Amino acid sequence: MEQLSAKALRDRIAAGETSSVEATEAILSRIEDVDPALGAYISTHREMAMERAADVDRRVKAGEPVGELAGVPVAVKDNMCTTFGATTCASAILKDFHSPYNATVVEKLLAADAVIVGKTNMDEFAMGSSTENSALRRTVNPWDGARVPGGSSGGSAAAVASRLCYAALGSDTGGSIRQPASFCGVVGLKPTYGRVSRFGLVAYGSSLDQIGPITRSVADAALMMNVIAGRDAADSTSVDETIAPVCDYLEKLAIPVEGLKIGVVSEFNAGADEPVREALGEAIGVYEGLGAEVVEIGMPRLDYAIAAYYVIATAEASSNLARYDGVHYGHRSERARDYVKVYTKSRAEALGKEVKRRIMLGTYALSSGYYDAYYLKALKVRNLIRGDFTEAFRKCDCIMMPVAPTTAFGIGEKVDDPLTMYLSDIYTIAANLAGVPAISIPCGFDGNRLPIGLQIISPAFTEDRLLAIARMFERQTDWHKAEPTVSGGH
Amino acid sequence: MDKKIDQEQVRKVARLSRLELTEAEVEEFTGQLGAILEYVEKMNELNTDGVEPLAHCLAVSNVFREDIVEESLGTERALANAPQQDGEFFRVPKILDGGSGA
Numbered sequence: 001m002e003q004l005s006a007k008a009l010r011d012r013i014a015a016g017e018t019s020s021v022e023a024t025e026a027i028l029s030r031i032e033d034v035d036p037a038l039g040a041y042i043s044t045h046r047e048m049a050m051e052r053a054a055d056v057d058r059r060v061k062a063g064e065p066v067g068e069l070a071g072v073p074v075a076v077k078d079n080m081c082t083t084f085g086a087t088t089c090a091s092a093i094l095k096d097f098h099s100p101y102n103a104t105v106v107e108k109l110l111a112a113d114a115v116i117v118g119k120t121n122m123d124e125f126a127m128g129s130s131t132e133n134s135a136l137r138r139t140v141n142p143w144d145g146a147r148v149p150g151g152s153s154g155g156s157a158a159a160v161a162s163r164l165c166y167a168a169l170g171s172d173t174g175g176s177i178r179q180p181a182s183f184c185g186v187v188g189l190k191p192t193y194g195r196v197s198r199f200g201l202v203a204y205g206s207s208l209d210q211i212g213p214i215t216r217s218v219a220d221a222a223l224m225m226n227v228i229a230g231r232d233a234a235d236s237t238s239v240d241e242t243i244a245p246v247c248d249y250l251e252k253l254a255i256p257v258e259g260l261k262i263g264v265v266s267e268f269n270a271g272a273d274e275p276v277r278e279a280l281g282e283a284i285g286v287y288e289g290l291g292a293e294v295v296e297i298g299m300p301r302l303d304y305a306i307a308a309y310y311v312i313a314t315a316e317a318s319s320n321l322a323r324y325d326g327v328h329y330g331h332r333s334e335r336a337r338d339y340v341k342v343y344t345k346s347r348a349e350a351l352g353k354e355v356k357r358r359i360m361l362g363t364y365a366l367s368s369g370y371y372d373a374y375y376l377k378a379l380k381v382r383n384l385i386r387g388d389f390t391e392a393f394r395k396c397d398c399i400m401m402p403v404a405p406t407t408a409f410g411i412g413e414k415v416d417d418p419l420t421m422y423l424s425d426i427y428t429i430a431a432n433l434a435g436v437p438a439i440s441i442p443c444g445f446d447g448n449r450l451p452i453g454l455q456i457i458s459p460a461f462t463e464d465r466l467l468a469i470a471r472m473f474e475r476q477t478d479w480h481k482a483e484p485t486v487s488g489g490h
Numbered sequence: 491m492d493k494k495i496d497q498e499q500v501r502k503v504a505r506l507s508r509l510e511l512t513e514a515e516v517e518e519f520t521g522q523l524g525a526i527l528e529y530v531e532k533m534n535e536l537n538t539d540g541v542e543p544l545a546h547c548l549a550v551s552n553v554f555r556e557d558i559v560e561e562s563l564g565t566e567r568a569l570a571n572a573p574q575q576d577g578e579f580f581r582v583p584k585i586l587d588g589g590s591g592a
Contacts (some may be wrong), residue, residue: 011504055577096571097571098570100563100567100568100570100571101563114543184541193547193548194547194548207545207546207547222573233555234555234568236550237546237548237550239548287563298571301536302537304532304533304536306529307529307530307531307532307533308533310526310530311530311533318507322508325508326573327572327573327580327582328571328580329571329572329573330571330573332573332574336583337583338583338584338585338586339582339583339585340508341510342582342583342584343508344508344509344510345510347508347509347510348509348510348511351509354506356509356511356515356519357519357522358502359507359509360503360504360509360519360523361523361526361527362498363503363506363507364495364523364527367503367506372526374530377533377534377538378530378533378540379543379544379545380538380542380543380544381536381538382543382544383541383542383543383544384536384538384541386544386547402503418522418526419522419525419526419529422526422529434547435547435548460547490568
């Protein structure tokens with residue numbers, strides 16, 4: 001049963017051919033077996049999950065209508081607010097925080113009758129590329145326990161790859177859905193900025209953050225988009241559907257894109273390791289075999305994306321994270337004797353190093369005397385980078401490039417060198433700066449049998465086409481069917 | 491070599507960030523932030539004269555709603571996560587008299 005897609009499982013449950021109780025019990029016991037070593041989940045919610053599963057089964061039996069994810073066990077990253085359990089952001093400062101409301105995406109999952117089994121590990125406040133910055137637990141790569149799962153949505157990607165849920169939500173500020181999806185050999189979609197409500201997503205870089213699905217197949221990503229996409233009055237940056245209508249992504253999937261033009265930036269892609277470049281070349285070859293045309297495009301400002309990103313994202317973070325003050329919620333230092341020390345000691349005690357580093361960097365970039373040189377400059381560079389995309393999409397339907405320059409790296413390899421860690425985000429960051437959608441799909445393995453992802457980027461609000469393009473590849477290949485050998489009790 | 495940021499500046503930024511740093515952290519962050527800032531200056535290779543700053547990819551503007559009272563969180567739920575509260579207010583140490591100020 002674990003081999004079924006989310007869509008197939010849903011349809012079987014809705015038809016009464018299998019029960020959600022059975023599917024949910026199987027997932028929960030697999031988590032109990034496998035997750036102590038894998039570390040994908042920060043919390044699981046057995047009682048609630050089993051109750052919801054039983055309720056779905058009861059409604060199916062009674063002939064009542066059930067939702068698009070009826071009875072399907074799913075997971076959400078622990079930076080999305082839930083009224084059940086804690087919402088920790090993998091931070092000591094929020095480890096006991098209980099949200100008074102659900103994030104809109106959580107409400108939508110519940111309204112679609114999904115069974116949320118748990119909340120997944122991540123880099124603290126989504127700041128990181130390896131999930132090593134979690135203050136609460138360590139997640140390993142399902143394909144090699146000595147390597148990182150990627151980050152920051154490493155728990156969601158590891159859980160999906162290891163069959164510890166049928167689908168998950170992640171969030172992506174600079175690659176945090178796509179890079180772990182690539183490292184773990186699953187599908188990860190960062191939608192267009194504004195496509196999915198951010199209400200109840202704990203903010204990191206508000207002009208860049210976007211929630212999206214991590215799944216085992218492109219079709220399941222489309223199914224998840226059907227559930228989570230759309231305007232939300234509670235998030236004024238979610239886009240009005242009269243401007244950019246949502247559609248049935250699953251239905252559009254079946255339609256291959258005729259006369260597909262693929263944009264490639266050869267010089268930029270040359271920076272990736274050889275196995276990654278080879279897999280990219282072969283993947284593009286598959287599309288050419290389907291009649292696609294490859295167009296060389298110039299995107300001269302892509303090379304400046306990391307520099308602009310680490311100014312803009314940290315500036316926004318320094319402001320967003322000012323709310324952790326030891327007063328309203330979260331950790332308060334017991335050593336604070338006066339009001340200012342409540343701030344400085346509470347934050348010092350309960351925020352991790354990378355979070356402090358980014359708050360400091362952002363504060364510096366926004367501070368008097370440096371604002372123009374760093375922050376304002378970065379916003380101008382961002383505009384140029386968006387211009388590169390606008391220009392490119394005049395010549396092609398989508399751009400293909402690596403997701404990351406390497407496959408999964410070793411645990412501990414980059415933790416002491418933040419700049420090197422940042423540089424590993426080179427291929428994912430630009431899509432966030434430009435606000436355009438991008439997907440990572442499995443496209444091969446390196447010599448150590450570590451998964452490689454293919455990144456496809458398309459114009460704003462064309463997720464339907466992006467998914468259809470990804471599906472064209474998936475139909476021709478078996479990479480997405482490969483499974484890691486996860487050791488457990490069975 | 492011209493250092494991008496020195497320990498004194500790091501201490502100042504820590505104060506602005508409301509973070510108490512140990513001496514070891516000051517030293518570590520000075521080196522790391524210096525390296526990051528040096529990298530970031532790569533942006534100066536690009537001529538951005540006449541380029542508008544782009545703070546946000548969407549053409550966002552203020553969103554207004556009708557001025558009607560709607561349900562809100564309520565005192566009890568708003569205070570539920572507070573480290574210290576008295577049922578009505580968040581509690582903090584004295585701000586005046588003996589506070590160290592900013």
